[in-house]
Amino acid sequence: MSKPIILVTGTNGQLGWSLQNLSIEYSHQFEFLFVTREQLDLSKPTTVANFIQQHQPKIVINCAAYTAVDKAETEQETALNINAISVGEIAKACKAIDAILITISTDYVFDGNGTTPYKINHPTNPINYYGYSKWLGEKLALENNADTIIIRTSWVYCEHGNNFVKTMLRLMKERVEVNVVNDQIGCPTYAPDLAQAIMQIILLLPKNKHRGIYHFSNTGNISWFNFATTIRNITELNCLVNPIPSLAFPTPAKRPTYSVMDITAIKKDFEIEITDWQISLKKCLKNLEQ
Numbered sequence: 001m002s003k004p005i006i007l008v009t010g011t012n013g014q015l016g017w018s019l020q021n022l023s024i025e026y027s028h029q030f031e032f033l034f035v036t037r038e039q040l041d042l043s044k045p046t047t048v049a050n051f052i053q054q055h056q057p058k059i060v061i062n063c064a065a066y067t068a069v070d071k072a073e074t075e076q077e078t079a080l081n082i083n084a085i086s087v088g089e090i091a092k093a094c095k096a097i098d099a100i101l102i103t104i105s106t107d108y109v110f111d112g113n114g115t116t117p118y119k120i121n122h123p124t125n126p127i128n129y130y131g132y133s134k135w136l137g138e139k140l141a142l143e144n145n146a147d148t149i150i151i152r153t154s155w156v157y158c159e160h161g162n163n164f165v166k167t168m169l170r171l172m173k174e175r176v177e178v179n180v181v182n183d184q185i186g187c188p189t190y191a192p193d194l195a196q197a198i199m200q201i202i203l204l205l206p207k208n209k210h211r212g213i214y215h216f217s218n219t220g221n222i223s224w225f226n227f228a229t230t231i232r233n234i235t236e237l238n239c240l241v242n243p244i245p246s247l248a249f250p251t252p253a254k255r256p257t258y259s260v261m262d263i264t265a266i267k268k269d270f271e272i273e274i275t276d277w278q279i280s281l282k283k284c285l286k287n288l289e290q
């Protein structure tokens with residue numbers, strides 16, 4: 001009997017790369033089809049249906065996204081096509097072949113005015129275009145295929161790609177001091193931990209009927225400044241980390257002040273154990289050192 005196909009978009013991104021590494025452990029059970037932008041360009045939504053129809057996956061994990069938060073303010077049409085319209089097309093195409101869609105969203109669907117972790121049903125109110133495009137992607141996915149799981153995540157990093165951890169490591173080696181904002185609170189997510197959670201969900205799917213919106217990050221809540229000082233302390237780099245207010249570091253896109261998400265629903269509905277952010281950060285830094 002042929003193995004069920006799991007089609008993964010965003011292969012060369014942080015989460016796609018993490019899923020590729022993990023897929024080896026599940027290759028006896030599933031056939032993975034890792035898709036790049038060259039094979040399926042989500043800025044062209046009209047091409048999506050054919051591609052999915054042609055490959056007949058049982059599950060689609062959509063890790064592809066337009067993730068340049070500041071550039072999204074000016075490249076709105078591209079961000080909208082990739083993060084929203086194509087996600088709706090993927091959902092439609094999945095429904096047509098009875099496939100389940102797992103698509104990734106963001107803490108940026110919230111406005112950041114909260115003071116306690118956002119529950120999955122907390123009202124959304126994106127404050128930048130990236131957040132708006134991801135919010136619309138959520139809506140179109142759910143409208144077009146009830147068999148959809150949306151996983152909102154935050155502050156993603158890993159050994160691969162561009163992220164805060166790697167930028168900090170580079171700057172801390174080059175400079176005697178770095179300035180980091182201390183008035184935005186959130187929680188980091190180690191992409192391999194999210195990849196593991198996704199595979200755990202997939203293993204439970206045949207029987208587990210939970211669908212809809214979930215939140216996933218590592219546990220904890222910190223500022224970018226706390227994140228940077230912890231990176232410095234673990235690596236013992238000799239660099240001063242200065243706390244600065246967001247006002248001193250203006251960006252084209254506004255950032256939510258508070259974006260910690262409540263992760264109890266995913267833990268409960270899919271029996272997922274979630275690692276403390278410092279443990280995963282140590283693992284990543286150790287791997288980067290080697």
Ligand SMILES: NC(=O)c1ccc[n+]([C@@H]2O[C@H](COP(=O)([O-])OP(=O)(O)OC[C@H]3O[C@@H](n4cnc5c(N)ncnc54)[C@H](OP(=O)(O)O)[C@@H]3O)[C@@H](O)[C@H]2O)c1
Binds near residue numbers: 010012014065
């Ligand atoms: N990074 C974060 O801090 C963060 C925070 C919250 C939520 N998220 C969400 O988490 C998910 C995974 O993020 P990530 O950090 O793995 O992102 P990433 O590293 O930026 O990777 C994004 C991937 O999307 C692909 N992509 C971009 N435009 C595309 C297009 N037109 N057609 C097809 N593929 C395209 C990229 O392809 P190329 O490799 O060819 O460029 C890349 O492989 C995304 O949904 C993102 O919105 C991320």
